[in-house]
Amino acid sequence: MIRSATPADVPTILRFVRELAAFEREPDAVEATEPMLADALFGAQPAAEAVIAETAEGAVGFALFFHNFSTWKGRRGLYLEDLYVTPEARGQGVGAALLRHLAGLALDRGCARFEWSVLDWNEGAIRFYRALGAVGQEAWTVQRVDGDALVRLAGR
Template structure:
Protein backbone atom coordinates (compact mmCIF):
# COMPACT_ATOMS: atom_id res chain seq x y z
CA UNK A 1 0.00 0.00 0.00
CA UNK A 2 1.28 3.47 -0.94
CA UNK A 3 -0.16 6.43 0.96
CA UNK A 4 0.65 10.11 1.38
CA UNK A 5 2.94 10.80 4.30
CA UNK A 6 1.42 12.48 7.34
CA UNK A 7 3.08 14.51 10.11
CA UNK A 8 3.09 11.32 12.18
CA UNK A 9 5.51 9.79 9.63
CA UNK A 10 8.27 12.37 10.13
CA UNK A 11 10.29 10.19 12.52
CA UNK A 12 10.09 7.22 10.17
CA UNK A 13 11.02 9.33 7.15
CA UNK A 14 14.04 10.76 8.97
CA UNK A 15 15.12 7.24 9.97
CA UNK A 16 14.80 6.13 6.34
CA UNK A 17 16.79 9.18 5.15
CA UNK A 18 19.57 8.28 7.58
CA UNK A 19 19.53 4.63 6.46
CA UNK A 20 19.70 5.77 2.84
CA UNK A 21 22.62 8.08 3.62
CA UNK A 22 24.47 5.20 5.28
CA UNK A 23 23.82 2.99 2.23
CA UNK A 24 25.10 5.77 -0.03
CA UNK A 25 28.34 5.91 2.01
CA UNK A 26 27.52 9.30 3.57
CA UNK A 27 26.26 8.37 7.07
CA UNK A 28 27.22 11.72 8.62
CA UNK A 29 25.89 13.93 5.81
CA UNK A 30 22.27 14.19 6.98
CA UNK A 31 21.63 17.64 8.43
CA UNK A 32 17.84 17.41 8.39
CA UNK A 33 15.98 16.86 11.62
CA UNK A 34 12.34 16.22 12.41
CA UNK A 35 11.54 19.93 12.66
CA UNK A 36 13.07 20.84 9.29
CA UNK A 37 11.40 17.89 7.57
CA UNK A 38 8.06 18.85 9.10
CA UNK A 39 8.34 22.39 7.72
CA UNK A 40 9.50 21.12 4.32
CA UNK A 41 6.66 18.63 3.97
CA UNK A 42 3.80 20.14 5.97
CA UNK A 43 4.64 23.81 6.56
CA UNK A 44 2.84 26.83 5.15
CA UNK A 45 4.74 26.54 1.85
CA UNK A 46 5.74 22.87 1.46
CA UNK A 47 8.92 22.33 -0.54
CA UNK A 48 8.31 18.65 -1.19
CA UNK A 49 5.91 15.77 -0.77
CA UNK A 50 6.39 12.23 0.42
CA UNK A 51 4.62 8.92 0.20
CA UNK A 52 5.09 5.92 2.46
CA UNK A 53 4.98 2.30 1.33
CA UNK A 54 3.55 -0.18 3.79
CA UNK A 55 4.07 -3.91 3.69
CA UNK A 56 2.38 -6.24 6.15
CA UNK A 57 1.12 -3.20 8.09
CA UNK A 58 4.54 -1.61 8.64
CA UNK A 59 6.42 1.17 6.85
CA UNK A 60 8.71 -0.51 4.34
CA UNK A 61 9.93 2.45 2.30
CA UNK A 62 9.26 5.97 1.15
CA UNK A 63 9.68 8.36 -1.73
CA UNK A 64 10.23 12.10 -1.39
CA UNK A 65 9.61 14.26 -4.46
CA UNK A 66 8.90 17.77 -5.69
CA UNK A 67 8.05 19.58 -8.90
CA UNK A 68 10.56 21.19 -11.21
CA UNK A 69 9.98 22.84 -14.58
CA UNK A 70 11.27 22.29 -18.11
CA UNK A 71 11.39 25.19 -20.51
CA UNK A 72 11.79 22.66 -23.33
CA UNK A 73 8.51 20.89 -22.62
CA UNK A 74 6.78 23.95 -21.17
CA UNK A 75 5.54 21.71 -18.37
CA UNK A 76 6.46 20.97 -14.82
CA UNK A 77 8.14 17.69 -14.03
CA UNK A 78 8.23 15.40 -11.06
CA UNK A 79 11.66 15.02 -9.48
CA UNK A 80 12.27 12.07 -7.19
CA UNK A 81 14.76 13.16 -4.53
CA UNK A 82 14.83 9.98 -2.47
CA UNK A 83 13.48 6.47 -2.87
CA UNK A 84 14.26 4.02 -0.12
CA UNK A 85 13.10 0.50 0.65
CA UNK A 86 14.15 -1.25 3.83
CA UNK A 87 16.51 -4.21 3.35
CA UNK A 88 13.85 -6.63 4.62
CA UNK A 89 11.34 -5.40 2.02
CA UNK A 90 13.66 -5.39 -0.99
CA UNK A 91 12.71 -7.79 -3.75
CA UNK A 92 9.05 -7.73 -2.73
CA UNK A 93 7.82 -5.13 -5.23
CA UNK A 94 7.91 -2.11 -2.91
CA UNK A 95 10.33 -0.07 -5.04
CA UNK A 96 8.38 -0.86 -8.20
CA UNK A 97 5.13 0.14 -6.49
CA UNK A 98 6.64 3.46 -5.37
CA UNK A 99 7.88 4.23 -8.90
CA UNK A 100 4.54 3.24 -10.43
CA UNK A 101 2.70 5.45 -7.94
CA UNK A 102 4.90 8.46 -8.71
CA UNK A 103 4.64 7.89 -12.46
CA UNK A 104 0.86 7.94 -12.05
CA UNK A 105 1.08 11.20 -10.06
CA UNK A 106 3.24 12.69 -12.80
CA UNK A 107 0.65 11.79 -15.42
CA UNK A 108 -2.27 12.96 -13.28
CA UNK A 109 -0.54 16.31 -12.73
CA UNK A 110 0.30 16.85 -16.40
CA UNK A 111 4.05 16.52 -15.93
CA UNK A 112 6.24 16.21 -18.98
CA UNK A 113 8.99 14.32 -17.15
CA UNK A 114 9.67 12.08 -14.19
CA UNK A 115 13.36 12.24 -13.25
CA UNK A 116 15.83 11.29 -10.55
CA UNK A 117 19.54 10.75 -10.00
CA UNK A 118 21.29 7.54 -9.05
CA UNK A 119 24.86 7.01 -7.90
CA UNK A 120 26.97 5.63 -10.73
CA UNK A 121 28.29 2.77 -8.56
CA UNK A 122 24.79 1.53 -7.65
CA UNK A 123 24.58 -1.02 -10.44
CA UNK A 124 21.64 -2.86 -8.86
CA UNK A 125 19.52 0.31 -8.75
CA UNK A 126 20.55 1.30 -12.27
CA UNK A 127 19.53 -2.11 -13.60
CA UNK A 128 16.23 -1.87 -11.72
CA UNK A 129 15.51 1.58 -13.19
CA UNK A 130 16.47 0.50 -16.72
CA UNK A 131 14.10 -2.48 -16.41
CA UNK A 132 11.33 0.04 -15.61
CA UNK A 133 12.05 2.05 -18.78
CA UNK A 134 14.35 4.74 -17.39
CA UNK A 135 17.02 6.13 -19.72
CA UNK A 136 20.33 7.36 -18.34
CA UNK A 137 21.22 10.93 -19.18
CA UNK A 138 24.88 10.07 -19.71
CA UNK A 139 25.77 13.36 -21.35
CA UNK A 140 24.55 15.38 -18.35
CA UNK A 141 26.39 15.88 -15.08
CA UNK A 142 24.97 17.23 -11.85
CA UNK A 143 26.45 20.53 -10.68
CA UNK A 144 26.12 21.59 -7.04
CA UNK A 145 27.11 24.63 -5.02
CA UNK A 146 26.84 24.48 -1.20
CA UNK A 147 28.23 26.05 1.95
CA UNK A 148 30.91 28.70 1.57
CA UNK A 149 30.92 28.36 -2.21
CA UNK A 150 27.18 29.15 -2.28
CA UNK A 151 27.75 32.18 -0.06
CA UNK A 152 30.55 33.41 -2.33
CA UNK A 153 28.52 32.81 -5.49
CA UNK A 154 25.72 34.92 -4.00
CA UNK A 155 28.24 37.69 -3.44
CA UNK A 156 27.76 37.55 0.32
CA UNK A 157 31.11 36.36 1.53
Protein backbone atom coordinates in the same frame (compact mmCIF):
# COMPACT_ATOMS: atom_id res chain seq x y z
CA MET B 1 0.14 -0.19 0.03
CA ILE B 2 1.40 3.26 -0.97
CA ARG B 3 -0.08 6.26 0.82
CA SER B 4 0.67 9.95 1.20
CA ALA B 5 2.83 10.78 4.18
CA THR B 6 1.31 12.58 7.15
CA PRO B 7 2.98 14.70 9.84
CA ALA B 8 3.03 11.59 12.05
CA ASP B 9 5.39 9.96 9.51
CA VAL B 10 8.17 12.54 9.91
CA PRO B 11 10.20 10.46 12.42
CA THR B 12 9.99 7.45 10.09
CA ILE B 13 10.97 9.54 7.07
CA LEU B 14 14.00 10.92 8.91
CA ARG B 15 14.99 7.40 9.96
CA PHE B 16 14.74 6.26 6.34
CA VAL B 17 16.77 9.28 5.18
CA ARG B 18 19.52 8.36 7.65
CA GLU B 19 19.46 4.71 6.55
CA LEU B 20 19.66 5.83 2.92
CA ALA B 21 22.62 8.09 3.71
CA ALA B 22 24.42 5.17 5.36
CA PHE B 23 23.72 2.99 2.30
CA GLU B 24 25.06 5.76 0.04
CA ARG B 25 28.29 5.84 2.10
CA GLU B 26 27.52 9.23 3.67
CA PRO B 27 26.28 8.28 7.17
CA ASP B 28 27.26 11.62 8.74
CA ALA B 29 25.96 13.86 5.95
CA VAL B 30 22.33 14.17 7.11
CA GLU B 31 21.68 17.60 8.61
CA ALA B 32 17.88 17.39 8.43
CA THR B 33 15.90 17.33 11.66
CA GLU B 34 12.30 16.36 12.34
CA PRO B 35 11.19 20.01 12.57
CA MET B 36 12.95 20.81 9.28
CA LEU B 37 11.27 17.91 7.48
CA ALA B 38 7.90 18.68 9.05
CA ASP B 39 8.11 22.24 7.75
CA ALA B 40 9.39 21.18 4.31
CA LEU B 41 6.62 18.61 3.87
CA PHE B 42 3.70 20.06 5.83
CA GLY B 43 4.47 23.72 6.53
CA ALA B 44 2.83 26.82 5.13
CA GLN B 45 4.74 26.48 1.83
CA PRO B 46 5.62 22.81 1.35
CA ALA B 47 8.79 22.27 -0.66
CA ALA B 48 8.28 18.56 -1.25
CA GLU B 49 5.91 15.65 -0.79
CA ALA B 50 6.43 12.10 0.39
CA VAL B 51 4.69 8.76 0.11
CA ILE B 52 5.10 5.79 2.41
CA ALA B 53 5.14 2.12 1.40
CA GLU B 54 3.55 -0.13 4.00
CA THR B 55 3.08 -3.83 4.56
CA ALA B 56 1.33 -5.57 7.44
CA GLU B 57 4.53 -5.04 9.44
CA GLY B 58 4.44 -1.24 8.99
CA ALA B 59 6.42 1.26 6.92
CA VAL B 60 9.04 -0.41 4.69
CA GLY B 61 9.97 2.43 2.36
CA PHE B 62 9.37 5.94 1.17
CA ALA B 63 9.78 8.29 -1.75
CA LEU B 64 10.29 12.04 -1.40
CA PHE B 65 9.63 14.18 -4.47
CA PHE B 66 8.87 17.67 -5.73
CA HIS B 67 7.99 19.44 -8.95
CA ASN B 68 10.55 20.93 -11.28
CA PHE B 69 9.91 22.70 -14.57
CA SER B 70 11.01 22.18 -18.17
CA THR B 71 11.20 25.35 -20.23
CA TRP B 72 11.53 23.23 -23.36
CA LYS B 73 8.36 21.27 -22.61
CA GLY B 74 6.57 24.25 -21.05
CA ARG B 75 5.31 21.98 -18.27
CA ARG B 76 6.35 20.86 -14.87
CA GLY B 77 7.91 17.51 -14.10
CA LEU B 78 8.15 15.27 -11.08
CA TYR B 79 11.61 14.92 -9.54
CA LEU B 80 12.31 12.04 -7.19
CA GLU B 81 14.79 13.19 -4.56
CA ASP B 82 14.95 10.01 -2.47
CA LEU B 83 13.69 6.47 -2.81
CA TYR B 84 14.40 4.01 -0.02
CA VAL B 85 13.23 0.50 0.79
CA THR B 86 14.37 -1.28 3.94
CA PRO B 87 16.79 -4.16 3.36
CA GLU B 88 14.20 -6.68 4.60
CA ALA B 89 11.63 -5.52 2.03
CA ARG B 90 13.94 -5.33 -0.98
CA GLY B 91 13.19 -7.69 -3.84
CA GLN B 92 9.47 -7.78 -3.00
CA GLY B 93 8.33 -5.15 -5.50
CA VAL B 94 8.18 -2.24 -3.05
CA GLY B 95 10.56 -0.01 -5.02
CA ALA B 96 8.72 -0.70 -8.25
CA ALA B 97 5.40 0.04 -6.55
CA LEU B 98 6.72 3.38 -5.30
CA LEU B 99 7.99 4.31 -8.77
CA ARG B 100 4.74 3.25 -10.44
CA HIS B 101 2.78 5.32 -7.92
CA LEU B 102 4.90 8.39 -8.66
CA ALA B 103 4.65 7.82 -12.42
CA GLY B 104 0.87 7.80 -11.99
CA LEU B 105 1.02 11.04 -10.00
CA ALA B 106 3.15 12.59 -12.74
CA LEU B 107 0.54 11.66 -15.35
CA ASP B 108 -2.37 12.77 -13.18
CA ARG B 109 -0.68 16.14 -12.65
CA GLY B 110 0.10 16.69 -16.32
CA CYS B 111 3.86 16.38 -15.89
CA ALA B 112 6.04 16.13 -18.98
CA ARG B 113 8.57 13.85 -17.29
CA PHE B 114 9.53 11.93 -14.18
CA GLU B 115 13.21 11.92 -13.36
CA TRP B 116 15.79 11.25 -10.67
CA SER B 117 19.52 10.78 -10.15
CA VAL B 118 21.36 7.61 -9.20
CA LEU B 119 24.90 7.15 -7.96
CA ASP B 120 27.08 5.78 -10.75
CA TRP B 121 28.42 2.99 -8.52
CA ASN B 122 24.93 1.71 -7.66
CA GLU B 123 24.80 -0.81 -10.49
CA GLY B 124 21.92 -2.77 -8.95
CA ALA B 125 19.71 0.32 -8.87
CA ILE B 126 20.72 1.27 -12.40
CA ARG B 127 19.76 -2.19 -13.71
CA PHE B 128 16.47 -1.97 -11.79
CA TYR B 129 15.67 1.46 -13.28
CA ARG B 130 16.56 0.34 -16.81
CA ALA B 131 14.27 -2.69 -16.42
CA LEU B 132 11.43 -0.27 -15.62
CA GLY B 133 12.13 1.77 -18.76
CA ALA B 134 14.30 4.58 -17.37
CA VAL B 135 16.94 5.98 -19.69
CA GLY B 136 20.19 7.44 -18.36
CA GLN B 137 21.01 10.97 -19.37
CA GLU B 138 24.62 10.27 -20.28
CA ALA B 139 25.35 13.72 -21.69
CA TRP B 140 24.34 15.49 -18.46
CA THR B 141 26.41 15.94 -15.32
CA VAL B 142 24.89 17.23 -12.08
CA GLN B 143 26.46 20.44 -10.81
CA ARG B 144 26.21 21.55 -7.18
CA VAL B 145 27.20 24.60 -5.18
CA ASP B 146 26.73 24.41 -1.40
CA GLY B 147 28.26 25.50 1.91
CA ASP B 148 30.97 28.14 1.69
CA ALA B 149 31.01 27.97 -2.11
CA LEU B 150 27.31 28.94 -2.17
CA VAL B 151 28.00 31.90 0.14
CA ARG B 152 30.92 33.01 -2.06
CA LEU B 153 28.88 32.66 -5.25
CA ALA B 154 26.15 34.81 -3.72
CA GLY B 155 28.79 37.41 -2.87
CA ARG B 156 28.07 37.30 0.84
